[in-house]
Amino acid sequence: GENVEQHPSTLSVQEGDSAVIKCTYSDSASNYFPWYKQELGKRPQLIIDIRSNVGEKKDQRIAVTLNKTAKHFSLHITETQPEDSAVYFCAASKIAGNQFYFGTGTSLTVIP
Amino acid sequence: GAVVSQHPSWVICKSGTSVKIECRSLDFQATTMFWYRQFPKQSLMLMATSNEGSKATYEQGVEKDKFLINHASLTLSTLTVTSAHPEDSSFYICSARGGTGLYGYTFGSGTRLTVV
Numbered sequence: 715g716e717n718v719e720q721h722p723s724t725l726s727v728q729e730g731d732s733a734v735i736k737c738t739y740s741d742s743a744s745n746y747f748p749w750y751k752q753e754l755g756k757r758p759q760l761i762i763d764i765r766s767n768v769g770e771k772k773d774q775r776i777a778v779t780l781n782k783t784a785k786h787f788s789l790h791i792t793e794t795q796p797e798d799s800a801v802y803f804c805a806a807s808k809i810a811g812n813q814f815y816f817g818t819g820t821s822l823t824v825i826p
Numbered sequence: 827g828a829v830v831s832q833h834p835s836w837v838i839c840k841s842g843t844s845v846k847i848e849c850r851s852l853d854f855q856a857t858t859m860f861w862y863r864q865f866p867k868q869s870l871m872l873m874a875t876s877n878e879g880s881k882a883t884y885e886q887g888v889e890k891d892k893f894l895i896n897h898a899s900l901t902l903s904t905l906t907v908t909s910a911h912p913e914d915s916s917f918y919i920c921s922a923r924g925g926t927g928l929y930g931y932t933f934g935s936g937t938r939l940t941v942v
Contacts, residue, residue: 720869748931757919757933758870803869813860814921814931818869 716741718806720817727794728825735820737804738786744806747787748814749778752801761802762789765809794824828854830922832934839910839941847905847937849920855900856922860931861893864917876903910941 717740727733739747745766750758764771764778764787771778775794780787791798804817829852839845849859857878862870874895875883882895892914894906903922907914919936 755917755936755938757935759933760931813872813875815872816862816870819867821867 716744716806716815718804718815718817720804720820722820723818724821724823726823726825729794729796731794733789733791733794733798733822733824735789735802735804735822736786737788737806737817738784739806739815740785741806741808742782742785743808746807746809747778747780748805748807749776749789750803750805750816752803752819754801758803791822794822796824796826798822799824828852828922828932830856830920830932830934832920832937834937835935836938837940839939841911841941842909844906844908845910845939847907847918847920847939849903849905849922849934851901851922851932854922856903857900859897859903859920859922861895861903861905862919862921864919864936866917870919873905878903907939910939912941915939915941 720737748763749761751761752758762773762776762778764780775792777790802820805814807814831850833848859876861873863873864870872885873888876895876897878897878900884890897903917936920934921931
């Protein structure tokens with residue numbers, strides 16, 4: 715089965731700085747990698763996703779990079795704001811298989 | 827956009843009783859729904875995949891007789907925690923395909939179960 719590892723588990727940054735969260739996966743057949751943001755007691759919200767045929771994707775202050783060879787992908791948040799504070803989860807999936815396997819989560823705190 | 831409604835949002839039950847959690851896709855049909863469990867400050871752990879009209883597929887280590895899943899229609903899946911014990915206390919959350927993203931999966935709002 716798939717094993718997704720995520721680092722760091724906690725991350726504190728000053729407002730305006732960048733934050734980077736990294737994930738690795740084990741199953742080379744995985745080809746879809748979403749990132750979710752979860753606030754305390756609430757449902758995860760999709761913030762960005764990428765397929766394996768793309769190396770990078772950007773949406774305003776958020777970007778994701780994927781290295782298929784090394785089987786790792788990263789979330790980059792620039793110009794962080796206090797409202798970015800939340801727990802972020804990466805996930806890996808085989809699109810045809812539907813199942814998501816989540817990383818262990820990163821608690822991001824943006825200090826005003 | 828796609829909405830997945832989950833009820834109840836919070837439930838307290840006595841040890842030994844059963845609790846049913848409902849997950850509904852409101853504006854789309856979901857042939858497949860997923861049930862996750864999340865302990866405080868931990869990740870979402872996939873418990874089972876619920877397929878409409880057929881038996882659910884459980885992840886290794888998840889007791890199928892304890893966590894009963896029914897997916898009788900294209901818009902409703904239920905998870906019943908039978909003979910609940912305090913160690914079953916957790917945040918349970920469902921998801922279904924449909925929504926934003928390339929292969930959008932929309933999550934329910936989650937159910938906080940506390941067994942006393």
